[in-house]
Amino acid sequence: MNFIPGVNLVFCLSALWSSTMVGEQLSKPSFQGSPRIKEMNFSDIVNVIMKINRPLVKVNALRGIIIGDYQVHPNTICSAGHRSCLWPSSQDNNIYIPYAFQSNYKRAQRALIIAALSEFESLTCIRFKYRSREVTYLAFIDGVGCWSYVGPGTKTAQEISLQIPYCMDVGIIQHQLMHALGFYHESSRSDRDEHVEVKMENIEKGSEINFKIKKSNNLVTKYDYNSVLHFGRYTFSKSPGLPTIVPKLDPNVYLGQLMGLSETDILKINKLYECKTxxxxxxxxxxxxxxPNFPNFYPDHANCKWMIRAPWHHKIVLEFDFFHIQPFLGCYRDNLKIYDGSTTRSPVLKGPVCGKMAPAVISTHHLLLIAFSSGHHKHSKGFSAKYRFGSF
Structure with missing residues (x-):
């Protein structure tokens, strides 16, 4: 997408910057991507998953599904950051995880799964590769419900069940991938009771195990009410309107969300896998x-990505207060690229750009990716950017 340069664009951006800003019918849902979930009467991904998995938990309990949507590998200890629960690191410090589709997903459904994988790749050192002959790999299946194993296991295909069409949502897919990377639910971490109160009297009978605290490595991160792994306020409630989990410091804090990974989810992945991002x-x-290093010179061999995510039905206005990237023919060495989406597979809005002419863009939907890279030659100070959301 290209913008016409000149006064009209500048006026439009200035005006936008200054302006202010489902029911439980799961029997016949249709595949429409992430926006489908927000139309349902749920406040968080976990609640959606548990509603979808209700028949699985009751009928197929012998499969070993516990805590609603995950299984534990035999002889694998996924507590306190145990190394057996992590995928191995490679010589370049990236984590390469093979995957394969073992069910007949349609092209659009595969594309949605790959888009969910790609957001991990944009912001962490996790890299997903299509399986060749690897013994341990992720196997996406059209199983019963939405669930995953915790951690990679040993010499086996690790199934991730994404039932069609119920689990075809970026947030649900990323929730299960967080389990596959070795994470339990945020609302079961060891310091949970310091931050929320669990209302045991409001939990439906037989679901109390879902609120059991785990011995966890919290990676020196704040308790994340907004994690894609956090229970919502009414998850496993025995009656509509009865909260099962309430924040202690501020009862009005929102619990969970529908969009996907949170900022702290990304931080925890990078800390657990020692990513240099x-x-x-x-x-x-x-x-x-x-x-990096602004307002001083940016470093050699920088490779930085920022993903901006607005609420659904919003666009993103991006501007630069300062912009100076060392110019070179075709911006070949140091440059900035802006993608109209969450990955480098998305359409390019601007770039590669360098020099002192600051770009300015408006996304076409609620996601934007900014990628900055530098070589090893003479550098400049880089940039300072600002953004806002707008529904227009």
Whole structure:
């Protein structure tokens, strides 16, 4: 997508910057991607998953599904960050995880799964590769319900069940991938009771095990009410309107969400797998971010990505207060690219750009990816950027 340069674009961006800003009918859902979930009367991904998995938990309990949507590998200890629960690191410090489709997913459904995988790749050192002959790999199946194993296991295909069409949602897929990477539910971490109160009297009979605290490595991160792994306020409630989990410091804090990974989810992955990454996930309105070392010169061989995610039905306005990337013919060495989506497979809005002419863009939907890279030659100060959300 290209923008016409000149006064009209500048006026449009200035005006936008200054302006202010389902029922439980799961029997016959249709595949429409992530927006389908938000139309349902749920406040969080976990609640959606548990509703979908209700028949699985009751009928197929012998499969070993526990805590609603995950299984534990035999003889695998996934507590306190045990190394047996992690996928191995490679010599380049990236984590390469093979995957395969073992069910007849349609092209659009495969594309949705790959898009969910790609967001991990954009912001962490996790890299997904299509399986060749690897013995241990992720096997996406059209099983019963939405579930995964915790951690990679040993010498086996690790199934991730994404039932068609119920589990075809980016948030649900990323929730299960977090389990596959070795994470339990955020609302079962060891310091849970310092932050929320569990209302045992409001939990439906037989579901109490879902609120059991796990011995966990919290990776020196704050308790994340917004995690894609956090229970919602009414998850496993015995009656509509009765909360099962309530924040202690502020009862009005929102629990869970529908969009996908949170900023702290990304931080935890990078800490657990010791990723050396540059960039971040940005989900709050009216934020700034800069190139590394700004306002000093940016470093050699920088490879940074920032993914901005607005609420559904919003667009993103991105501008730069300062912009100076060392120019070179065709911006071959140091450059910035802006993608109209969450991955480098998305359409390019601007780039590669360099020099002092700052780009300015408006996304066509609620996701934007900014990628910055540098070589090993003379450098400049980089950039300072700001963005806002708008429904227009």
């Amino acid at each position: 540059c960039g971040n996930l940005l989900t709050e309105n009216y934020r700034y971010f800069t190139s």
